[in-house]
Amino acid sequence: MTRHARNNTASACYTYHERQRDTQNSGYGTIKERLAKDSVGDFDACCLTLQPCRYPVVTPEGFLFDKEAVLEYIIHKKAEIARKLKQYEKDKKKHEMEMAELAEAEEQTKAEKFSNMERGLINPSTLNGSSTSNDISKPGPSSEKSVSNMAKGLEKKLPSFWIPSLTPKDESKDPLKAPDTTIRCPMSGKPLKAKDLIPVNFTPVDPSLTREQLIAKQERYLCPVTRDILNNSVPCAVLKTSGNVVTLDCIERIIRKDMIDPTNGKPLKEKDIIILQRGGTGFASTNKLESKIKKPVMQV
Template sequence: MGRKSKQAGGHNPLTYHERKHYANDSSYGTTTARLGQDSQYKFGHCGLSLHPAVEHPVATPSGFIYERSTILEYLLTKTQSLKREQIEYDQWRERQEQEQQGTQDKKRKAIVERFESAQKVETFKKKKTDDNPLIKSSYWLAQSQPEKDKELSTRDPPPKRPPSPNSQQPLRRKDLIELDLKWNNEHQVLCAISEKTIHTQPALALIPKKDDKAQVVLESVYNDLGENKERVCPVTGKKLSKILKLQQGGSSFASKDGVIEAKQYRPTMT
């Protein structure tokens, strides 16, 4: 036997760059693309519309920022969709119960028939014909179809509340927290204390006890103020009920953001 490079199929006629070039031009093969900073989540932008939440910014308990009108429209649409899913689920449950009741009735009827046939005195035994070969060969008949697996007949009920768009946690309208964001001319959020631009740094939302808007500050600046035993907002001077950590903006660095690659799965040629 000759060398591997001399065998049929032992040498690829295309180079790596040629294969990548033809794969990108064709509709075959999985393609990957590295996501830059312009495609990452920017702090202060709505998590649905991807525009700066300038008019009525709100935050969810998971720390994501949205425009109030956008998130309310999402909750309304999702609630209507869940109602339709609940109706379909109830109809499916009713059909399942009817099928189960019919199966139990058939079993009881078969038991009664066997009992009655055992009580009768037969003068001769009727030869039973096996219908299984006919049923197996007639695969287009309904009775010859295989029974459904029990696992395939199970179905989870729809959630009672619509999930959050990013965290997938149950979300209600009253869970939304109004924010008081300060913007510069470049549509970037500023810290309420130091007025530094917030890009990818950890930020906090200082939520007051009453229905006032929460102030957004940098976590490092808030920690530098020292221990706040009285839990008073350093901006407004009001009592705080909760301190929420907001979702950080994307930096396009893999060491910080994790996976920053997008994949498009397409069929292979083999």
């Protein structure tokens, strides 16, 4: 009996291993990959730099950013929008000039035809005779409304989906579209403004440690009310009145009873409690740790 290694592809069924191998080699089918804990960001990491925040700020949707990184992002987007607007105005002026030239050429053609008719350069009887002969040669009213695309010279205007120059275009819409001037959050896609960013205050476990020493530790911050350690597995929220980060358990058990910030005594509203978007724990039961890339399906 021969070894299995020599007949590993002689099976009558298409095995899972062969399907996965062919998917990776051919580029067909949906590719799935399980993300490890190293691919999940920490709860105190910036959504842009993926590093612990030096000056943390949070958006109203709960996404944490480093102040320097998000301001640089906003400035870059403003410059990009200004560049797109400048190009749009340039293209708009060019389009208007082209349309004006076409309208002028059309008016000039009409004027030349009218002038030729007035001068008698074109014999009206010839036109009438040609029209009469054309009327006689026409088959009938039933065939005038033909749906064939070969009539009236349309055979030279046939669309072609595989030639870029002959691809049909939607002429009902304006080809020039004004660019979006709204700066949007890279995580949520909602409008992002610098004035809406809220400073965040993390309470360190040991205030005597420097920032470098604090980042090197696994347990860096805690809740200022309950003194619970903050990590990826603990749901947290930011109090807008003080910027302090507390646990959701503290909010449900203590803060929601009186709706008063326990760190400074200021009254709270429901919109002042911002749920912090955490990165993940590395466990599939808590977070979605499977990434998918959808590609064309190969029928076997």
